[in-house]
Amino acid sequence: MQPFSTHAGLVAPLDRVNVDTDQMIPKQFCKLLTREGYGRLLFFDWRYLDGEKPNPEFVLNWPRYQGASVLLGRANFGCGSSREHAPWGVLDYGFRVVIAPSFADIFYNNCFKNGILPVTLPDAQVEELFRRTEQHIGYRLAADLPNQTITDDFALKLTFEIDPFRKQILLKGLDDIGMTLEHKAEIAAFEKRYQPTATMYDPVDVIISEPSK
């Protein structure tokens, strides 16, 4: 995973609450076998008209937001399906930072597995960022993870909270499977004590009958 320390870039506003992962990567594209190539598919149904023609009404297609790498969202961002295709798409499109008043749990988690910085800010501050993005063409924000700040070119400086452990994961681009495997001995000790099993007492692939009422 690509580490994350600081990032500055053009902001794109997505002024909708409850943006769900079904919209980020529609299910027809969840049949691919790789983790790459989802950027072209991000927000597919909103972004394209028939024949994959860009829909001029969708905000990411506006000329002023081309090349954006900071995504500004609304409450409950990333709700719905657990699909990691959604953050894969967000990253592959070019976004490194997503800012919103709140995130759905699974999406938030998935961001840290993929080197995306999710920033939670109070409603009023997000509102202000939307205002500034609209007001200034070419509006940029800089995210500084070590100092936990968001700044713009107009002397705005906001601080954000982030769990210290998750911060380290992003800063170092850690592979968390590798980290867990450092506790191999503890896992083995747990298994010895706990004896996990999944014993089958009846052969399956024989139709079992449901009790009738």
Added chain:
Amino acid sequence: MYEKIWEAHLVHEAPGQPALIYIDRHFIHEGTSPQAFAGLKAESRKVRRPELTFAVMDHSVPTKGRELPILDKDAALQFEALARNCRETGVRLFDMHSLNQGIVHIIGPELGITQPGHTIVCGDSHTSTHGAFGTLAFGIGTSEVEHVLATQCLSQFRSKTMQIVVDGKRPRGVTAKDIILAIIGKIGIGGGIGHIFEYTGEAIRALSMEGRMTICNMSIEGGARAGMIAPDETTFAYLEGRPFVPRGQGFQAAVERWKTIASDPDAKFDARLEVKAADIAPQVTWGTNPGMVTSVTGRVPDPGSFSDSDQQKAAARALEYMGLKAGTRLVDIPLDRVFIGSCTNSRLEDLRAAARVVAGKKVARTLKGALVVPGSRVVKAQAEKEGLDKVFREAGFDWRDAGCSMCIGMNPDVLPSGERCASTSNRNFEGRQGKGGRTHLVSPIMAAAAAIAGHFVDIREWDVDLEA
């Protein structure tokens, strides 16, 4: 209950770090697992406990003509990949020809793989379903699937807990689906973020396991990571005799263990919500998320009636997408299709209830299609034994093979653009059942009645036997 299960599975904990918890059961399906296996391979890592992972093909399987070659090339590649990965690693697979195949959240409980006190994960957000058995069960991303395969553990931060008490008796015609939709309507789809729900109260205790699974299934739609219900006699009776459940003395011992899982009477929760079952009417969603819901007796709301501007905008956009006018009575909304299926509502009890509603009647002529998709092949076989397939067929429904089907439209069962569907599934997001498709979430009996009438009806006004 959450804390008890958590403590019992703690492998490692250090201040300021997420805890490492052991995973009892890991379910995988063709959609979110290929990249996880590929990741393992790339690092030459092994599956630690293959016997604790169970695989099934459900999301993209066709619901008819399954013996024919799969025409969707991408889906076929996914099936092949899953079969190969399971073969190579020793994970048990219920492939699409298995007699036990079905939607992952249906077959886990049905086979008794899901048992009280377990930690259960799956690369699918509706893993919360399994919480109905008093388990800690939640959806994970593909990177975490890889993590569980490699370590049989997951690093997790503790969640907060919310107790949801549903008091009193459920009125006639009001199902588990209506209870959970009403709860989501109250708290909103982000209301449970960061929380695990524990449902309790007279109306919950009175529910069958099927009903409890419906409730827990949709916890994620209220923003919660998981939902859980304490195991009791209903739970034990359901589990007894299932293929993966111990027998005889082993069963008795298991029950004694399971009895200790329930929350203590003085357990503390971070939040609490009380709902009166008597106040709940059959629910119908009008918008593009499950929280945009109202009683069948209601009307499509005016976006202006919402308090904050985000909600007003969202409602206005939803009405536009749904092709609805504010003020329209819900019972006046005409339908194009009806779908009875999905991990929310495709168990035997759901099909029996829907069949009682349609028995001897005909699907409205104005409907373009009505589909019944059993949640598993076991459900299908039992339903056929009881003659339910005939009841549905004679009424004009299509009777299909088991899978996710039109809940998500990853197989050929897609809702065409612009068409309106009454669906027993759990998500009505834009394009969920097919690009441009318009979904209204309802209970199985409400869907069945809507199929007959061609529009929504208040099932309470029908003179049919609703509770068998």
